[in-house]
Amino acid sequence: MSDNYIYSAEKVIDELSRKPDFVSTAIKRWEKRDSKCGFGYKGICCRLCSNGPCRITPTQPVGICGATADSIVARNLLRAIAAGASCYVHHCRNTAMTLLSAAEGKSPYIIKDEEKLRRYAKKIGINISKGVKEIAYEFATKVLQDLSKPYTEKVELVAKLSLPARLRHGKNLT
Numbered sequence: 001m002s003d004n005y006i007y008s009a010e011k012v013i014d015e016l017s018r019k020p021d022f023v024s025t026a027i028k029r030w031e032k033r034d035s036k037c038g039f040g041y042k043g044i045c046c047r048l049c050s051n052g053p054c055r056i057t058p059t060q061p062v063g064i065c066g067a068t069a070d071s072i073v074a075r076n077l078l079r080a081i082a083a084g085a086s087c088y089v090h091h092c093r094n095t096a097m098t099l100l101s102a103a104e105g106k107s108p109y110i111i112k113d114e115e116k117l118r119r120y121a122k123k124i125g126i127n128i129s130k131g132v133k134e135i136a137y138e139f140a141t142k143v144l145q146d147l148s149k150p151y152t153e154k155v156e157l158v159a160k161l162s163l164p165a166r167l168r169h170g171k172n173l174t
């Protein structure tokens with residue numbers, strides 16, 4: 001697959017995003033983008049401190065602090081993963097808290113798609129014969145508990161709720 005190809009693991013989103021009359025999406029913007037900066041693409045540009053930005057070249061093999069290309073690439077990758085994961089965990093937590101407040105009748109939001117809630121609740125082992133608010137409460141609580149685990153404990157819900165293609169892709173990378 002070419003470097004200039006991006007796709008969504010969710011087929012419907014992928015097809016919708018490519019329609020010419022659909023709004024601007026990450027997929028469309030990715031394909032239109034001019035070439036990437038060579039240093040940034042290789043991960044050998046560091047902007048972690050005000051001594052930089054430092055770029056690694058054959059004549060300058062380390063940054064001002066002495067960091068090598070390997071250190072800079074590893075740090076950039078880990079920081080990008082941490083920032084991206086934090087951003088999505090924040091979305092997930094806010095959504096779970098909104099669901100919780102709807103279940104408790106503390107917000108103006110209502111649960112419109114009960115069937116969808118039951119479908120996902122079943123995937124994480126919730127008894128779906130209960131009332132919709134009880135299911136929503138248990139679902140939101142389980143998500144918040146999973147997100148709050150210490151780093152020494154593995155999260156449980158990712159494997160149960162992820163799209164199979166995305167899960168496979170993640171496993172192939174580890």
Ligand code: SF4
Binds near residue numbers: 048050053072
């Ligand atoms: S390589 Fe070192 S000195 Fe340069 S910006 Fe990064 S941390 Fe700062």
